[in-house]
Structure formats: C-alpha cells, structure tokens
Amino acid sequence: MHQLMYQLTRQLTHKLMHKRRWLFMLQLAFTLLICAFLIVPVILSMLAGLTVNYLVGIESGLTLRWVVEVWDGYRETIFASIGLSLACLAITLVLGVPAAYALARRQNRFTRAIEELLVMPVAVPGLATALALIVTYGTAGGFRTSWSFILVGHVLFTLPFMVRAVLAVLMAIDLKTLEEGAASLGASFGQRFRDIVLPNCRSGILAGSLMVVTLSMGEFNMTWLLHTPFTKTLPVGLADAYASLRLEVGSAYTLIFFVMIMPLLLALQFFATPRSKKFSVKDVS
Amino acid sequence: MSAAGRPFSIQLKGCSKTFPDGTRALETLELDIEAGETLVFLGPSGCGKTTTLRIIAGLESPDVGGQVFFDSENVTALPIERRNVGMVFQSYALFPNMSVAQNIGYGLRIKKHNAKAINARVSEMLEMMRIEALADRRVDQLSGGQRQRVALARALAVRPRALLLDEPLTALDAKLRDTLRLEIDTLLRSLAITTVYVTHDQAEAMALGDRIVVMDQGRVAHVGTPREIYQRPANRFVAEFIGTMNKVSGHASAGVFTCSAGTISWPQLPAGATELLFRPEDIRLAGADEPSTLSGRVAAAFFLGDRTRLFIEVGEAQPLVVESPARRSFELGEQLGLAIDVNGLLVL
Numbered sequence: 001m002h003q004l005m006y007q008l009t010r011q012l013t014h015k016l017m018h019k020r021r022w023l024f025m026l027q028l029a030f031t032l033l034i035c036a037f038l039i040v041p042v043i044l045s046m047l048a049g050l051t052v053n054y055l056v057g058i059e060s061g062l063t064l065r066w067v068v069e070v071w072d073g074y075r076e077t078i079f080a081s082i083g084l085s086l087a088c089l090a091i092t093l094v095l096g097v098p099a100a101y102a103l104a105r106r107q108n109r110f111t112r113a114i115e116e117l118l119v120m121p122v123a124v125p126g127l128a129t130a131l132a133l134i135v136t137y138g139t140a141g142g143f144r145t146s147w148s149f150i151l152v153g154h155v156l157f158t159l160p161f162m163v164r165a166v167l168a169v170l171m172a173i174d175l176k177t178l179e180e181g182a183a184s185l186g187a188s189f190g191q192r193f194r195d196i197v198l199p200n201c202r203s204g205i206l207a208g209s210l211m212v213v214t215l216s217m218g219e220f221n222m223t224w225l226l227h228t229p230f231t232k233t234l235p236v237g238l239a240d241a242y243a244s245l246r247l248e249v250g251s252a253y254t255l256i257f258f259v260m261i262m263p264l265l266l267a268l269q270f271f272a273t274p275r276s277k278k279f280s281v282k283d284v285s
Numbered sequence: 286m287s288a289a290g291r292p293f294s295i296q297l298k299g300c301s302k303t304f305p306d307g308t309r310a311l312e313t314l315e316l317d318i319e320a321g322e323t324l325v326f327l328g329p330s331g332c333g334k335t336t337t338l339r340i341i342a343g344l345e346s347p348d349v350g351g352q353v354f355f356d357s358e359n360v361t362a363l364p365i366e367r368r369n370v371g372m373v374f375q376s377y378a379l380f381p382n383m384s385v386a387q388n389i390g391y392g393l394r395i396k397k398h399n400a401k402a403i404n405a406r407v408s409e410m411l412e413m414m415r416i417e418a419l420a421d422r423r424v425d426q427l428s429g430g431q432r433q434r435v436a437l438a439r440a441l442a443v444r445p446r447a448l449l450l451d452e453p454l455t456a457l458d459a460k461l462r463d464t465l466r467l468e469i470d471t472l473l474r475s476l477a478i479t480t481v482y483v484t485h486d487q488a489e490a491m492a493l494g495d496r497i498v499v500m501d502q503g504r505v506a507h508v509g510t511p512r513e514i515y516q517r518p519a520n521r522f523v524a525e526f527i528g529t530m531n532k533v534s535g536h537a538s539a540g541v542f543t544c545s546a547g548t549i550s551w552p553q554l555p556a557g558a559t560e561l562l563f564r565p566e567d568i569r570l571a572g573a574d575e576p577s578t579l580s581g582r583v584a585a586a587f588f589l590g591d592r593t594r595l596f597i598e599v600g601e602a603q604p605l606v607v608e609s610p611a612r613r614s615f616e617l618g619e620q621l622g623l624a625i626d627v628n629g630l631l632v633l
Contacts, residue, residue, distance in 0.1 A: 174376055180344055181378030183366045185392030185443055195391070199382035 049252030066252035070241065074253060077237035078260055084147065084233060085216035088154040092212050095155075096162030097205060101197060103163070104170035115167070118160040126221030129156060133226065150226045150233065154216045161215065162208035169204030170197075210268045217261060292479040293356040293446045294320040295341060300351035302336050310336040312503045313351075320356075323473050323480040325494035329526070330485060333503040335451055338483045342449050343368045355446070371440030375452040377432045379424040385435050386411070386420040392443035410438040413472075430461045437472070447479040454489060466492055487527050491515070499523045515564075521633050524562055531568065531605045533579070534560045546599035547579040551627045558632045565594075565606045567629025570621055577622025581605065586615040597621060 049067060052060040103111045121129060133153055138144055175197065182192045198205075220235040227236050234257060242250035295318040302311040311333040318324045326334035339345040341353060343365035352361045360368055379388050389410050390403045398406075411417045414434040419427065427435065433453060440448060453469070454462045470493055473480050484490055490497050491511040499506040499514060499522075506526075507519040518524035535544030537558040542549040549561065571577035581599035595615060596604040607623060609615075 173381070174378070177374055177376055177378040178380060180365070181372070181374060181380070181439075182391070183344075183364070184342065184370065184372035184449075185439070186366050186369075186395045187391075188366055191395055196380055196382070200380075202382075 045251050046255045046258065047251075048248055049250075049255040051248060054247050054251070066246075066248045067255060070249055070252045070256055074234075074237045074241070074256075077232045077234050078256065080147070080232065081217055081234035082260070082264070084151060084154065085213045087151055088158055088216040089209055089212050091151070091155050092159050092162040093205070093209070096159055096208065097166055097198075097201070100163045100166035100170055100201070100204075101193075103167055104175055118163055120160075121156045122160050126153075126157065126219070127225060129153060130222040130225035145228050145230065147231050150223055150231055153222045153226050154219060157219060157222060158212040158215050161211040162205075165208030165211060166201050166204040169201045173200055175200075206268070206271055210265070213268060214265060291446065292320045292477065294318060294354075295447060295479060295481070296352075296354040297337070297340070297347075298352040298354065300337070300340055300347040300353065302333070302340065302345060302351075303348050309503055311340070311347075314505060316498065316505070316508075318479060318481065320479055321477045322495040323482060323493055325482045325484060325490040325497045326500060327484060327487060327490040327494075327497050327526075328500035328506075331502075332500040334483045334485075334498075334500050337500075338449055338451055338481055341447075341481055342370055342372055369443075369446050371443060371445030371448045373433075373436045373440050373448070373450045373453045375455055377436040377456075379427075379432055379435055379439070381424050383424070384420070385416070385422050385424065385427070388424065388435055389439045389442050392439065396443065406442055410442045413441075414438045429457050430465060433457065433465060437469070441476070445478070447481065448473075448476075450480070450482045452483055452485070454486070455484070462486075462489075469493065491527075499526060501526075516629075518631070518633070524631065524633055529565050529606050531563050531565065532560060532603065533599065533601055533605070544579070544599075545601070546581050546623075547577070549578050549625055549627070549630075551630055553627075554630075555632055560632070562631040562633060563625060563629045565608050567626045568605065568607050568623055569626075570607065570609050570611065571624040575622075575624055578625050579605075579623040580620060581623065583615050583617055583619045583621060586617070588614075595621075597623065 047058065048054045050062045050064070051058055052063045052065075103115060130153060133149070134144075137149070143149055178196050178200070179192050182196045187195065218235055219233075220239065223233050224236055224239065227233065232240070238250065238253050238257065241253045297314050297316040299313055299315065300311065301309075301313045303309050314337065326337055328334045336345060340347050340351070343360070343363055347353065347361070352359055354360065355368070365372075380391065383391065386407050390407045393403045393406055407420075408417075411420055414437060416431060416434050416438070419431060419435070424432065424435070436453070450469075454465055457465065466489055473493070482490075482493055494511055496508060496510055497514050498508050501522045507514055507523040509517075509519075514523060515527055518527065524530050533542075533544040533546065533549075535542055537554050537556055540550060540552050540554050542551060542554055542558065542561055544561075579599060581597040581604075583595055584598040584604045585596040587594045592608045592610045593615060595607045595609060597607055598604045605623070
C-alpha cells in the first residue's frame with residue numbers, strides 16, 4: 001500500500017515538475033523576446049556609429065572615425081548637458097526639499113492646491129512652456145543667450161519630480177511627532193532638520209535626484225526652443241547631427257552619449273537604493 | 286548617580302486653549318503640580334488632557350493670558366527644546382534613521398556632551414531599562430514593548446527635570462501593559478521625578494498617580510488622590526467614569542430611602558435625595574438570618590473564579606452589579622436579598 005502511494009506521489013510530482021519547467025521556459029522566452037525588442041535597436045544604433053558605411057552594412061568594416069568626428073565637434077554639448085543637469089539638480093534640491101517639507105508639515109486646502117499645481121509644468125507641453133519663457137524674457141538679451149535661460153526651463157520642468165518624490169516619503173512617516181520628539185530632547189529647528197528630516201527622506205531625495213538628472217539630461221522639446229547656437233545641449237546636438245549629417249555620425253553621437261551618461265546614472269542608482277540592513281548575530285535570537 | 290535633575294514644581298495659571306478653527310479644547314485651568322509627584326490626567330478622548338500635557342511640554346501655547354511656571358520661572362514663551370522636560374509619546378516617536386543607542390544618546394549629543402560621557406550614560410540607561418542586548422538594533426526591529434522602553438530611556442537620558450508621558454501604554458496589548466505599568470511605577474518611585482501622565486485607562490491612573498485630575502469636555506471634573514476620587518467622587522461624571530457605580534432612584538423621607546426594590550435606612554440621608562449611588566463592594570447578598578434591604582432577580586451571572594459577578598434586576602434603568610464570593614451557582618431569575626453598607630452610599 002505504502003509502496004503504491006509512494007509510486008503515485010512520485011509520478012505526480014514528476015508530472016508537476018515537468019509542467020512547471022515548461023511554464024518557466026515559456027516565461028523566460030517571452031521575457032527575452034521583450035528584452036530583445038527593446039535592446040536590439042540600441043545595439044544596432046551603436047553599431048551604426050562604428051560602421052564605415054551603414055548603407056553597405058557591417059561588411060564595410062568598423063571604424064572609430066565617426067566617434068572621433070563627433071567628439072571633436074560636439075563634446076562641448078555633452079559637458080554642457082552634464083553641467084546643466086547637475087546645476088538643475090542643485091537648484092531643485094535647494095528649492096524642492098524645503099518645499100516638500102513645508103507641504104508635508106502644513107496639510108490644508110491651500111497646500112494641497114499647490115501640490116496639484118506643481119504638476120502643471122509636467123502636464124503642459126514643453127513647447128508651450130518654452131514659448132511662454134521666450135515671449136516673456138526673450139528680449140532680456142544677456143539672459144536669453146545664457147545657459148541660465150535653459151536652466152530655468154529645466155528647473156521648471158523637473159522641480160515637481162523632486163518635490164513629489166520627497167513629499168511621498170515625508171508623508172509616509174509621522175514627521176510631526178518625530179520632530180516633536182527631537183525638540184523634547186533639546187534639538188533646535190536646524191538640528192531637527194539636519195538630524196531627523198533629511199536622513200528620513202534620504203530615499204526620496206535620491207529618487208528625486210535620479211529623476212531630475214535623467215530628465216534634464218534628456219530634455220529635448222523645451223531645450224530645442226530655448227537654445228541658441230552657443231547654448232546647445234546633448235539632445236539638441238543629437239537632433240542636429242541626425243538632421244544634417246550622416247546617419248553614422250548621429251549614431252556615433254548616441255554611442256558617446258551612452259558611454260558618458262551610463263556611469264553617472266548607475267552611480268546615482270547605486271546611491272538611491274537603500275543599503276541592505278545590517279544584521280548581527282544578536283538579531284537572530 | 287541620579288537619573289534626573291532636581292525636579293521642579295509645575296504651575297498652570299489661567300491656561301485655556303482654543304484651536305484656530307474655534308474649538309475650545311481646554312477651559313481656563315488652574316493647577317499646581319508638586320515637585321516630585323506623579324500627576325495623572327484621566328478622561329475620555331477629547332477631554333483636553335493631551336492638550337494640557339502639550340501646554341506643559343511647550344508643544345502648544347495657551348491662549349493669551351495663560352501662564353506656565355516651572356518652579357518660579359515663567360516658561361510660557363519657551364519652546365519645548367528649552368524647557369528641559371523628557372517626553373514619551375503614544376507612538377514613541379523613535380528616530381528610524383538611528384539605532385537604539387543613537388536614539389538614547391541623541392539628547393546628549395544635542396547638548397554637546399563628549400562621546401565618552403554619552404556612551405556611559407547610554408549604557409546606564411540601557412541597563413536601567415534592561416535592554417542592553419538591543420543597543421545596536423534598528424528601531425523597526427523592535428517590538429512595541431521594547432520601543433516603549435527605548436522611548437523612556439531616551440527621555441530620561443538627558444536628566445530632565447520633569448517627565449511627560451502621553452498615553453505611553455495605549456498601543457500595547459493588555460498583558461504587556463500590566464507589566465510595563467508596574468515597571469514604570471517602580472521607575473517613577475525610584476526617580477522621584479515630577480511626572481505628568483496622560484491616560485484614558487482608569488486602572489493605569491489609579492495605579493500610577495499620586496493624584497489624579499479627572500477631565501471632562503475641557504474642564505477639570507475632580508482633582509484628588511486615587512482613593513478620594515474613587516470613594517468620594519466630586520460629581521456624577523467622575524463617579525460613573527471611575528470604576529463601576531450602582532444607582533437606585535426613589536424618594537427620601539426621614540432617613541429612609543424608598544425605591545422600587547425596597548427601602549434603605551440611612552440616618553445621614555439628605556432630605557430630597559432622589560438617587561443613591563454605591564459601588565459593587567458596598568452591596569452584598571444578605572445572609573439567611575439577616576434582614577435584606579433590597580431584593581431583585583438575577584439577570585446575568587458571570588463566574589470569575591474567585592467570585593461571581595451578578596447583575597440583579599431591581600426595576601431600575603440598569604441592573605445592580607453585585608459580587609459574591611459564595612461557592613454556589615446562581616440561576617437566572619433567582620430571587621435574592623441584598624444588604625447595603627450605608628458607609629458607601631453617595632448622593633451626587
């Protein structure tokens with residue numbers, strides 16, 4: 001009897017395992033397919049930047065000529081973009097974190113209205129924002145032709161992302177009581193902000209920073225209208241390259257963009273993910 | 286080494302509180318809290334007890350004209366961070382970005398003590414609260430009872446001159462509450478620190494308070510020792526809020542009170558009394574050879590092990606609660622005679 005049961009169970013388990021493996025394979029195949037769909041164009045584009053003649057194909061041979069050409073002609077735009085996005089990050093941090101704090105501490109109809117209004121620059125097309133900026137400040141010569149003109153546009157566009165990210169984290173903790181606890185121990189406003197508020201919204205600040213840098217780096221709509229021949233960002237330069245030069249040059253540009261940007265984003269991502277909790281032997285007991 | 290500085294007395298003079306939306310949270314309050322005593326604010330939610338605590342702490346300011354004194358110093362204008370009080374919150378308010386030891390040492394760090402002094406004090410507090418093993422834990426790895434101990438240790442680490450506790454045990458389960466109540470009681474007695482304790486739990490208030498302030502709708506209903514408040518409540522609200530109270534209604538004439546269940550002879554009976562109140566311990570089942578004053582039928586009987594809690598229907602709005610240690614069972618509807626100890630009778 002037992003023997004029979006054992007046999008039956010084994011057969012059943014085997015069948016189940018078999019079925020499960022099939023399901024797993026199917027899922028894996030589907031995932032890989034999606035990945036390929038997304039990644040293949042990127043690889044092709046980067047390969048195009050290294051091909052002697054894209055129309056002929058990869059048989060024409062590989063070259064660094066286009067990369068060098070782009071580097072010579074456009075490297076200022078790359079550094080400009082990195083500088084611009086970091087400046088944008090600095091401003092959104094200085095404006096956004098205190099703003100989120102104020103919104104979190106004072107929850108009323110007024111602050112909720114502000115919260116809603118904050119998403120406007122995201123909802124309004126970048127072109128419209130840019131036009132509004134040009135109509136208003138276009139005649140302010142020095143400002144119009146300087147980098148700060150584009151920076152203002154970027155800050156407008158990215159600030160909501162910083163505020164929202166920080167606000168979400170602050171709303172999830174009982175900030176008021178935490179601050180009262182710190183105050184009861186003698187901490188002044190500045191000390192509370194430094195020791196309690198900032199460390200506890202760290203994950204929000206980092207997530208917001210990642211958002212701001214990424215968005216500012218890749219922003220095209222608004223920047224395309226705001227830029228001057230002397231203030232070109234990377235995406236604007238990329239559009240130029242695709243529009244006016246050989247496809248290989250544009251692709252080489254993409255390649256350089258990747259190589260320059262990826263380490264920055266990866267570093268940000270690394271800091272944004274919370275460190276794994278430290279467990280000591282004591283905790284197991 | 287003492288855990289606290291020399292305790293101060295706390296005085297509230299003409300303190301009231303009206304919130305911006307016009308709600309009157311606290312009517313004008315005059316109160317003296319003696320140095321070293323444990324004063325408990327007791328009342329249902331919304332009675333103004335937490336508001337009063339927050340005014341003492343400096344987290345709320347009283348309406349214009351109200352003043353708070355620590356000893357003879359007027360601290361009304363001082364914010365909490367300059368009042369040198371230790372505070373324990375219902376939600377504990379432990380800092381999630383710090384370890385247990387860092388939480389406890391935070392107040393000392395703010396006061397710019399050196400690392401060695403901080404470490405020594407933190408170890409001392411960990412030992413006092415018996416949580417040495419938790420020093421390096423993160424706050425989110427602690428149980429409710431452990432959090433409460435850390436919160437107490439943190440509040441006491443800075444040697445406050447008064448300790449303010451806002452419903453510190455409410456978030457815990459019943460058994461843990463009893464254990465911690467005993468611990469807090471022992472702690473407060475050994476520290477002799479001025480303590481203000483807010484709770485809605487009368488058992489907690491009775492156990493911990495040197496004096497209890499019973500509050501109702503922003504007003505003080507009664508201030509007194511637990512014994513006074515229980516045995517001689519100042520008014521109906523206090524009588525009914527604390528413990529169980531039996532009521533019979535009827536009319537008085539010449540030292541005899543007549544109600545639907547019988548008559549009660551009481552020489553001190555005030556003329557014109559229409560209602561008598563008494564505790565369950567002041568009424569018992571009449572013995573076989575004893576004249577009973579009231580009689581009624583058993584409406585419910587709960588066997589509690591050491592005694593039976595009886596609800597006796599006597600034709601009043603509520604059945605009388607009577608406790609009997611007798612080793613017998615009671616039938617529903619059974620007719621019982623009752624004897625009252627007139628020393629426990631109240632007219633309010």
